[in-house]
Amino acid sequence: MGNILFFSESEILYRDLITALPQLNICFNSDPKELLKIIKKKNIQLIIIDMLNVENYDQSLIDLIRSKYIYKLLPLILILPLNYSLSDFEQWMLKCNDWIKYPLYIQELKAKILNQFKMLEINLNLKSKLYRADLINSVTRILNSTLDIDEVLNKIVELTVDLTSAYSGSIFLLDQEGNITHQVLSKQYVSQDIQNQILKKIMSYGLAGWVYKSQEPALVNDTRKDIRWLDVKKHDNSVNVSGINKSKKEIRSAICMPIIRRNIVLGIFTLHHTSPEHFTDDDLDLLKQITDQSSLSIENARLFGQVQQMAITDYLTGLYNRRLFFTLAEQEFFKSKRFQEPLSLLIMDIDHFKQVNDNYGHDCGDQVLQVVSRLMKKLIRRSDVLARYGGEEFIILMPKTELSGAYKLAERIRVQIENYEMKDKSKGSFNITVSLGVACADGHVESLPDLVTNADQALYRAKKKGRNNTEKFQTLEKQ
Known part of the structure; x- marks a missing residue:
């Protein structure tokens, strides 16, 4: 059985109640300002209101309780004076669940309390079922929206x-x-x-x-x-x-x-x-x-x-596709210009990739592209943007990175791929190499296409030098 609050100005009547009903957990309060706090703190599930001193209260007391949604089902029992007038208490009685006349007959009061707890349980079960049905409807609306x-x-x-x-x-x-x-x-x-x-x-x-x-x-x-x-x-x-x-x-x-x-x-x-x-x-x-x-x-x-x-990634490697890369790259280029921060770009090409397809088959060629993608993903930062540029070419944008930092990353990628042993089920193991070109956006680079062109020229120079190496764009300009 739940906790009961006896609201009254008479502590004597309260003591009589707890003496007559020791099996019930009854607490006492006489201050309307503290009423809601006590209901919440004590987890009150039924309130008995003493109306013998009704001149000290008004109907706002019950309105205060009922104003809280969670207390709308809270049972309220009134204790009315012996010779009460219906006109005096009618509005109170309409807002409460039950009442009893003073002097109290303890067994009658106990029966009313037990009945209200039983009704509360029924109402809460019904409310719970309705609430659960409403939840299912809410979930359905969310799922459809x-x-x-x-x-x-x-x-x-x-x-x-x-x-x-x-x-x-x-x-x-x-x-x-x-x-x-x-x-x-x-x-x-x-x-x-x-x-x-x-x-x-x-x-x-x-x-x-x-x-x-x-x-x-x-x-x-x-x-x-x-x-x-x-x-x-x-x-x-x-x-x-x-x-x-x-x-x-x-x-x-x-x-x-x-x-x-x-x-x-x-x-x-x-x-x-x-x-x-x-x-x-x-x-x-x-x-x-x-x-x-x-x-x-x-x-x-x-x-x-x-x-x-699928709309933003390459189906074979799982990397960003060229279209999304340039969308993100344009944003990063704008930020680098605005905040005057370095922005580097790397383009990489797998050396003699056609020979891999010719000698080992296109399935093996696809596996090479996937392995290279995984190796590169492990070496880049979260802020870097890696994409498949097309065919056997890959591209990386590196925010807040100087040319020297981009070159170091390119070399790590090159060495990692060169040392990785590719495997073919029928023809055994083999190795591949890559060529890379890097460039950095500085005061002379006015647009993203210019930065890409610079890195592409550096890549072209790397291939001309015999492949399996990295070239910087600045190196080209000085020669």
Whole structure:
């Protein structure tokens, strides 16, 4: 049974109540200004208002309580004077749930209290069902309103965590190999280092791994006793899967639900709480409805994202395509001119690439392009822009980089590729080399096309010198 607030100016009557009803948890208040604070602080679920001294109050007291949406269902019981006048109290009685005359008959009051708690439970259950139905409608509206997958996931997690009073929630989207492609966390309940460790292992074992492999939902009432939750720790004691956050709260219960479309697991939706047995079968059903609603939209959003990605990337190497490169490069060139910062550009060509195709076949040639792309991606900074320029040519834009820095990067790329052993299944191993030209935007470079032309001229000079080397544009100008 919930907490009860007795609102009165008579502490004597309060003492009589707690003496007669010791099994009930009743607290006392006489200050209207503190009323809402006490209701919230004490988690009050029923209020008894003493009207014997009604001249000290007015109806705004009840209006104050009812003004808060969360208290609209809060039961109110009035204690009325013995010879009360209906006209005096009619408006009060219309705004309350029940009343009783003074002097009090304790058994009658107790019966009224029990009845109001029972009605409150019914109303809250009904409200919860209506709210959950409204949530499903909200999720549907969100899913139909956007193809932005991150926006969809964030809103779904936010709404579901709020409705289930979860401590935290997460959605992980997966590719066909079970690798995580998107993640949304409502709360970082472990350190980032631990989170990264868990993400590397999460689909191999543990609760999410079990759900992923079985394609079945899981309701964990106590993480200390459920082997599926403890499974990660069994495999790797360095991973603190109990979920200790900065406030030392331990995850004690969880729900984990697969997001399935066409018998393929698209992702995993998990809710956590710091108390055992927090979640119910109703929560499990709710999560099932939400994931069922979400699966089609997630699939559509993923396909939309793939189409967008295809429009800006090279299909073979996964690098930016030429069109996007020049869009980004124009922006960087403008910034470099405005803030008078160095901007360098590198163009690279694979030496004798036609011979690779002729001797080893076009499939092997494609593999060479992919290997070269991966090697270059490992050597550049996040701020650099790498793209496939066309055929066997690649281009890199390097913001805030002097010519000397661009030359050093070009040489690292050249040496790395030269030393890498390419492999062909039928004809064995072989090596390739590359030629590179670098240029820097200085006071003499007025446009991005001029910068590209300078780097291209440097590349031409590198090829003329016998290939497998790097040339700077300034070197050309001085000769």
